Amino acid sequence: xxxxxxxxxxxxxxxxxxxxxxxxxxxxxxxxxxxxxxxxxxxxxxxxxxxxxxxxxxxxxxxxxxxxxxxxxxxxxxxxxxxxxxxxxxxxxxxxxxxxxxxxxxxxxxxxxxxxxxxxxxxxxxxxxxxxxxxxxxxxxxxxxxxxxxxxxxxxxxxxxxxxxxxxxxxxxxxxxxxxxxxxxxxxxxxxxxxxxxxx
Amino acid sequence: xxxxxxxxxxxxxxxxxxxxxxxxxxxxxxxxxxxxxxxxxxxxxxxxxxxxxxxxxxxxxxxxxxxxxxxxxxxxxxxxxxxxxxxxxxxxxxxxxxxxxxxxxxxxxxxxxxxxxxxxxxxxxxxxxxxxxxxxxxxxxxxxxxxxxxxxxxxxxxxxxxxxxxxxxxxxxxxxxxxxxxxxxxxxxxxxxxxxxxxxxxxxxxxxxxxxxxxxxxxxxxxxxxxxxxxxxxxxxxxxxxxxxxxxxxxxxxxx
Numbered sequence: 116x117x118x119x120x121x122x123x124x125x126x127x128x129x130x131x132x133x134x135x136x137x138x139x140x141x142x143x144x145x146x147x148x149x150x151x152x153x154x155x156x157x158x159x160x161x162x163x164x165x166x167x168x169x170x171x172x173x174x175x176x177x178x179x180x181x182x183x184x185x186x187x188x189x190x191x192x193x194x195x196x197x198x199x200x201x202x203x204x205x206x207x208x209x210x211x212x213x214x215x216x217x218x219x220x221x222x223x224x225x226x227x228x229x230x231x232x233x234x235x236x237x238x239x240x241x242x243x244x245x246x247x248x249x250x251x252x253x254x255x256x257x258x259x260x261x262x263x264x265x266x267x268x269x270x271x272x273x274x275x276x277x278x279x280x281x282x283x284x285x286x287x288x289x290x291x292x293x294x295x296x297x298x299x300x301x302x303x304x305x306x307x308x309x310x311x312x313x314x315x
Numbered sequence: 316x317x318x319x320x321x322x323x324x325x326x327x328x329x330x331x332x333x334x335x336x337x338x339x340x341x342x343x344x345x346x347x348x349x350x351x352x353x354x355x356x357x358x359x360x361x362x363x364x365x366x367x368x369x370x371x372x373x374x375x376x377x378x379x380x381x382x383x384x385x386x387x388x389x390x391x392x393x394x395x396x397x398x399x400x401x402x403x404x405x406x407x408x409x410x411x412x413x414x415x416x417x418x419x420x421x422x423x424x425x426x427x428x429x430x431x432x433x434x435x436x437x438x439x440x441x442x443x444x445x446x447x448x449x450x451x452x453x454x455x456x457x458x459x460x461x462x463x464x465x466x467x468x469x470x471x472x473x474x475x476x477x478x479x480x481x482x483x484x485x486x487x488x489x490x491x492x493x494x495x496x497x498x499x500x501x502x503x504x505x506x507x508x509x510x511x512x513x514x515x516x517x518x519x520x521x522x523x524x525x526x527x528x529x530x531x532x533x534x535x536x537x538x539x540x541x542x543x544x545x546x547x548x549x550x551x552x553x554x555x556x557x558x559x560x561x562x563x564x565x566x567x568x569x570x571x
Contacts, residue, residue: 137388144387145380152381162384169387222381241378248375262340263375269342284342288333295371 153260154196156249164195186274236306247297255290
């Protein structure tokens, strides 16, 4: 089963094979959860959205019409995140405050090659960047995460989001500019070596 | 260099627009890229914009990935992904439906049994007797009446005996009991007359001797304990509340 290519797994999963679908889950759960976490900024909410998305994807497998399975799944994940954001707007929570309060807990993976001081600086930068991402409007946020954190090109982002290429380009441009402005406005939070060069 | 003043003086939207972002991603057509590079050579603001944007993108791209809190595979055995999330309420619907049907069935059985008992009890007497008795009896008499009906519906003589023990019958209650000896079982009537001795004497012809576990105070079996609690609860009610409770329990035929 593990050696099956993606097309065979998708075909088997479309017929209700849970094991085949789980092989696909194992392939994409990292990218799905990271996407959800960057959009939602909360581990628990991201885990819920990711699980919801995979359950929805399994149910919808018979209706999958081919193309990029990755883009299809990530679109479901993005929609699950939007559902969470809408629910959060109805019931505001202070998840960002809670995240900042857990100083000793970091959800980010560590690079074993980095020295401890580099790890600390990297964590600080990651936290400020994530806080900046969360200030973006949801439509810009998802496009920026797909591009700059998931490494997708414009065409893939258009597939995931269902947007036109021009819309992807403009939303990404505006999102990056706002994130840049956020980093400049909060430059005192950035580690010393991570100051925007033009601001020195 | 004051970046804020720069932003106020001239935003990138006014000049290069979204071309800077696309330029960073190498998504510009060749002629657009050449034109933009020509412009950048002349425009300091756009060079600043490009530089800071590029730095922002680099930092974002170098941001560490997040570790997975768990795996998200679906349960294979059930084959039903709905079961993954316990907080989904779908499973609860059939359970609640079943519980509702069970409660409705029990209600019908109780009401039907009560009707049957009530009809057989008042068959040979005018309903006026029951009305008189209901109006006349005080709290303990009403308890006994309820207990009598319960006894006739499901024989559990020990309960009656203990209900009688809880509070000796008053005058009207005694009259009711004595006036209707044919309706009350002999054991119950006997228990009402000499409650303490009969209920605690094993081997006598009281209800206590007929039920396993009876005669041991509060250690009766399940149904017996339930009935005993019911009788005890009714005995604690005041007369108006008892009348209300009775209105729920007594079948319409025996009401006014």
